[in-house]
Amino acid sequence: MASNGIRDRVAIVGMGCTPFGEHWDKGVSDLLVDATKEALGSAGIELPHVDAFWVGTLYSGQSGLTLSRPLKIDYKPVTRLENYCATGSEAFRNACYAVASGAYDVAMAIGVEKLKDSGFSGLPGSGSVGDGTRAPLTAPATFSLLAPAYGKKYGVDDPTLKEAMTRIAWKNHKNGALNPRAQFRKEVPKETIACSPLVAGPLGIFDCSGVSDGSAAAIIVRAEEARRYTDKPLYVKALSFVAGPAAGPMDPDYDYTTFPEVVASAMDAYAQAGVKDPRAELAMAEVHDCFTPTELVLMEDLGFAARGTAWKEVLAGTFDLDGELAVNPDGGLKSFGHPIGASGLRMLFEAWLQLRDEAGKRQIASVARGRTLALTHNLGGAPGECVSFVGIVGSEPSA
Amino acid sequence: MASNGIRDRVAIVGMGCTPFGEHWDKGVSDLLVDATKEALGSAGIELPHVDAFWVGTLYSGQSGLTLSRPLKIDYKPVTRLENYCATGSEAFRNACYAVASGAYDVAMAIGVEKLKDSGFSGLPGSGSVGDGTRAPLTAPATFSLLAPAYGKKYGVDDPTLKEAMTRIAWKNHKNGALNPRAQFRKEVPKETIACSPLVAGPLGIFDCSGVSDGSAAAIIVRAEEARRYTDKPLYVKALSFVAGPAAGPMDPDYDYTTFPEVVASAMDAYAQAGVKDPRAELAMAEVHDCFTPTELVLMEDLGFAARGTAWKEVLAGTFDLDGELAVNPDGGLKSFGHPIGASGLRMLFEAWLQLRDEAGKRQIASVARGRTLALTHNLGGAPGECVSFVGIVGSEPSA
Numbered sequence A, B: 001m002a003s004n005g006i007r008d009r010v011a012i013v014g015m016g017c018t019p020f021g022e023h024w025d026k027g028v029s030d031l032l033v034d035a036t037k038e039a040l041g042s043a044g045i046e047l048p049h050v051d052a053f054w055v056g057t058l059y060s061g062q063s064g065l066t067l068s069r070p071l072k073i074d075y076k077p078v079t080r081l082e083n084y085c086a087t088g089s090e091a092f093r094n095a096c097y098a099v100a101s102g103a104y105d106v107a108m109a110i111g112v113e114k115l116k117d118s119g120f121s122g123l124p125g126s127g128s129v130g131d132g133t134r135a136p137l138t139a140p141a142t143f144s145l146l147a148p149a150y151g152k153k154y155g156v157d158d159p160t161l162k163e164a165m166t167r168i169a170w171k172n173h174k175n176g177a178l179n180p181r182a183q184f185r186k187e188v189p190k191e192t193i194a195c196s197p198l199v200a201g202p203l204g205i206f207d208c209s210g211v212s213d214g215s216a217a218a219i220i221v222r223a224e225e226a227r228r229y230t231d232k233p234l235y236v237k238a239l240s241f242v243a244g245p246a247a248g249p250m251d252p253d254y255d256y257t258t259f260p261e262v263v264a265s266a267m268d269a270y271a272q273a274g275v276k277d278p279r280a281e282l283a284m285a286e287v288h289d290c291f292t293p294t295e296l297v298l299m300e301d302l303g304f305a306a307r308g309t310a311w312k313e314v315l316a317g318t319f320d321l322d323g324e325l326a327v328n329p330d331g332g333l334k335s336f337g338h339p340i341g342a343s344g345l346r347m348l349f350e351a352w353l354q355l356r357d358e359a360g361k362r363q364i365a366s367v368a369r370g371r372t373l374a375l376t377h378n379l380g381g382a383p384g385e386c387v388s389f390v391g392i393v394g395s396e397p398s399a
Helices: A028-043 A065-071 A087-101 A139-144 A146-154 A158-176 A190-194 A223-228 A260-273 A292-301 A310-316 A332-336 A340-355 B028-043 B065-071 B087-101 B139-144 B146-154 B158-176 B190-194 B223-228 B260-273 B292-301 B310-316 B332-336 B340-355
Strands: A010-017 A052-056 A078-082 A106-114 A198-200 A213-222 A234-243 A282-286 A373-382 A385-394 B010-017 B052-056 B078-082 B106-114 B198-200 B213-222 B234-243 B282-286 B373-382 B385-394
Touching (some): A010 A087, A010 A340, A028 A065, A028 A106, A028 A213, A052 A087, A065 B385, A078 A087, A078 B087, A087 A213, A087 A234, A087 A340, A087 A385, A087 B078, A139 A198, A139 A292, A139 A373, A146 A158, A146 A292, A158 A292, A158 A310, A213 A223, A213 A340, A234 A260, A234 B065, A234 B078, A260 A292, A260 A373, A260 A385, A292 A310, A292 A373, A340 A385, A385 B065, B010 B087, B010 B223, B010 B340, B028 B065, B028 B106, B028 B213, B065 B078, B078 B087, B087 B213, B087 B234, B087 B340, B087 B373, B106 B340, B139 B292, B146 B158, B146 B292, B158 B292, B158 B310, B213 B340, B234 B260, B234 B340, B260 B292, B260 B373, B260 B385, B292 B310, B340 B373, B340 B385
Parallel strands (some): A052 A106, A282 A373, B052 B078
Antiparallel strands (some): A010 A213, A078 B078, A106 A213, A234 A385, A373 A385, B234 B385
């Protein structure tokens, strides 16, 4: 496809992110206000300085009034976007295009979700009645299909595969334990994870990400103006979003060991950013670890590991905080939590901290060694019928 | 606000619009396919030629899969937007920014809604439970408040005001009778309108727009490439979207005779397009006539009539098809129908036909007399708490 990208044309100059978790004492509006305040403060500006807004939420509001009402926005553009669990990344992507087009000088992208008081233990249902031709599977059930499919295709026995899944959860909890904003802030022993009650197929409760309340926001300006706001802007290198034909569940050739949407968006993003070898060039990656087999498969779809080898790399610690390529250094969906509309921007928030050397106890070493690029990957939907975002940001203005 | 606009940077080179109405034999997917096919054919291209998609719907789908599934889109970007009843205009606006930024060469904006089989006679409810501090008013009830407020402020007695409201409905049905795609395709006598059963306050059933199924789409490219696709592109002169603080219902100073959001977006759009006197410069306008008092107030908010005089202008026929400034020549929401996500793009479709001299029996004369600009106005929400879009397109590439 003709996807030219807008490499180095816009930059992030401020970010904010609420703690994720169970915010029984806050509403959607409170979370939006909190994330906005931190993002504005981080960019050193006040609300009237922002020309236009993009708000992403799946369930927690309709229309731009979701944001303009609590912020008392004085007659400015507020667009609402939604793209399943990749909603936050879409708010960011569309705000970037508007700034790159010159329509506005300063934009804010913000995502929010308040799930804990929805009355559901997982994600709220769509409420629509199907026509009976599709199996009514839960999210854990659809993603659980990845594990046996992967094991069979690459000859990995069940205990070894479970060990790899367990290590992913263990790593992300270990990272999250260092993150004061994470929903689950303690390490969990591997045996606890491995023996946790089964939810769907081989997935135990600890193979599933958290359901959370939270909000995250970014301030975006044209690249040439970025240093007026901060000494350490993040330049947008690539923005790729892909929706597939969603025929996987009906396609006999779809084998549940890959997300073609992720492969397509990763290739597009690498082409936009001029990245040839992501594992060698990226400082870190935040990926959509909604369930542990998802992160496993993503390592291959994103080109971090060769096909059929991610399980070995996981077990070898390649993607640990001090590994060759840190993946989900902030704890990921698994430990930081997953307030849907906020997650894509939360991933960028970790890139913001790490590339600026502000991640404290969990600061990755690759940045000091000179790596300047971070990737965020955000998925929506289910295997065989999903949308995928891959973004790349960097601390240097041009290659 | 710093709203620079993207005047003359992008152009519409193809459009499609399904008939609006009761499509019991079609689903959301069918409507999307129909509008897409017509838009692509109109631009002389095939689906693979489109680089990225923006789909607007309020109730009829979640995520980009809403479009990528029926079109079998082969791994390309599909963004879903929603902004109440201004959803379709938002899909268009965001697609325009992406093309103007250079990220994509060819984009499609499409809107869709299928309301007739929703199980509701009006609009589906949001399903959320309020906290008891707000009156649970229907859409007709909130908009009905405009009529007595307007009458009181400007000293217009009830029968005269009802006569003006009736004439708006009569005009839009008269226009719609000439439109083969409209939901209601016959003229309605003024006495029938005036005596129709009351729905809320002074609003009779004929003062309310139709609830419909339908879809409309536009193909957008950079302006300099437009003539590769059509001899008669429409250039985008202005795109303004505004969300207000939504405090009207609680603000003692809000008097229900104006939409401040519309005034703000109109001023912004006129500044972007360099329009000084809209009534004298525009060839036509499509406005959000969800209820007849809305169109009345919009004539003043959009600067087509001085404050307190729109009722006289309406009664004098200023906004008739053969009047000084044709408003809703296609029949408007009133007669063409209102499938929410599609309406903003349906308005553009009429601009597309009229400015290209392709509107057949309802072709307005102002185009032949040399006027080249059309305005579309799309509203979401309710008086005192709404979002407003004003767009201006023109048949000439630059002023």
